[in-house]
Amino acid sequence: MAAPTFTDAVVKAMKTLYPPELADSAWDNTGLLLDQALLPEGTESKQSEGAVLLTNDLTAAVVDEALEKQVNIIVSYHPVIFRALKSLSNQDPMQKHLLRLIAARVAVYCPHTAVDAARGGLNDWLCDIILSETKEAERKVVQPISRPLPESLQGLGYGRTMKLQGPMPLTTILKNLSRGLGDQQHIVLKDADAELIVTGEMDHHSALRYTQLGQTVVTVFHSNSERQYLTQVLKPELEQMLSQSSRAEGRVLVSQADRDPFETIDISSLGS
Template sequence: MDLKLLCKRLNEYAHTGIACDWDNVGLLTEPSEPLIVKKMLLTNDLTEPVLEEALKKEVNMIVSYHPAIFRPLKRLTQADWKERSIVKCIEQRIAVYSPHTSWDSIDGGINDWILEAFETKKIESVESISSLNHPSGFSKNVKINLPSDTNKDILLKKLNVNDNIRLVSEKNLGQEVEVEFLTSPKGVTSLMESIRSVYQSQDNIFDSLRIINMEKPFMKNVGLGRLGYLAQPLKIRDVVDKLKDLFKMKTFRLALANGKTLDSEVKVLAVGAGSASKLLNNVNADLIITGEFAHHEILHETHRGVSLIVTDHSNTERGYRECFKRKFTDLLKKYNENVEILISEVDRDPLEYI
């Protein structure tokens, strides 16, 4: 499958435009010549052991959830493991792609996958994300009062052929008509030029002009973090058991809120895969599920009655690879496209419990 087309499908699955501003997502390394991808390797982190695995399995592309290039690189040498990895990918014509926070935010992404372990009656984003585009395709609302004469009709006829401007309404004000338009930023300039050309002799024609920036609506079920409202209350010990099954972990850390026990009831779960100290701080929930949470923030949460499950960073993320493989394969089938998707067998969280 052509690399550019595959990247297009990956972006269709999770648009990079919804990733956090600080993130570095999308295609990170691209061979100089066109690349046909036959095998794709999924990993949470592109470590040197994962890269060796990729070379042995002769993959053409690595989809690494965490960006292999995050902080700017000033050089590419053999002195640093990240630099060595990028150099080898380039030498071996292996494309590297990272979705990171776009997978966190999409409907059906990592946080939703975690909540699939529970029966919920409602799920909300902790931080919603605005639509990438305005639903109408226009970002400006323009209103202006024009004299009720033939010039108005000349103007509207002239604007009727401009795709960047749409007439919304005309409101009769007696000797004037309030005319409302939807436009693109480019359309505002065209609109003003057209008004100026029709009303050349009226210096005050723009006195009543009002331009309003239209806010983009929030996307449904898209955003950072999730609040899961349980259909029936669960005991904390039941939540623990379900997450051990989901994450395939025998142990993880639990911080019980002051006065709570393993038999205390949970009605609302707050989920933030990876690191969520800032995202879930002061969230309105009974139990927080995350990979990392700062010490003092844990104390703060437990003192306000919120318990926490902390699994270590990537243990909340790694299991999503299977979910992505299934969903992305279905997406490709819609287009009669196919690529072999492998899941790394050596990718793991660097921390272990002994």
């Protein structure tokens, strides 16, 4: 049996940090979605030993970056394969990315909703951000509870609720979210004097329903929270896990090419 590779070590660490059984298998597609192609016997790899690239999405720019840095495996938060593939063609952008990675022997692991639901995962992290300026005495009465999202939001992963015995100003929550998500300046708010729902995004009719029920909905834009989580939490956690394995020499990199597909434009900056 061949000795475990760096890719094997990364996959094992990811499964330990974010157990695959926590993912919403009813619709999500997580795990090792692209394995590392085997070399013919006697052939040496041209990849630098032990490098993993963390990204939110797999785009052409991220693939270019991965090949330039000669990484062994990419951890892409969002799955690169959702539906069954009957062929692999250069005509489809994502399939083209996969073909390039196969040729370069780069694996892809996608954790997605397993990260959302895990202890210390994305939802726990967002709870901590919201409470970041809360006094210690007040933090003791906060009880994070893991539960499925309401039926209207099924398919978007899992949520986490918090119970506060005392009031917390909405302005404090918004400022905490802004700081924790990298000084984000734009937060979409559907205002109401009641309970708060913090989410990456929400469709119009769901937001309308919750606000009609007297709840407050804050959306922080889908991938802003996820990208910050990769940098602030996943990178150090994965480094720690790998340091305890036989592949302690591995490097964990966060993609510099990964970008949100949406751009916020200030119309006043466009001129007359």
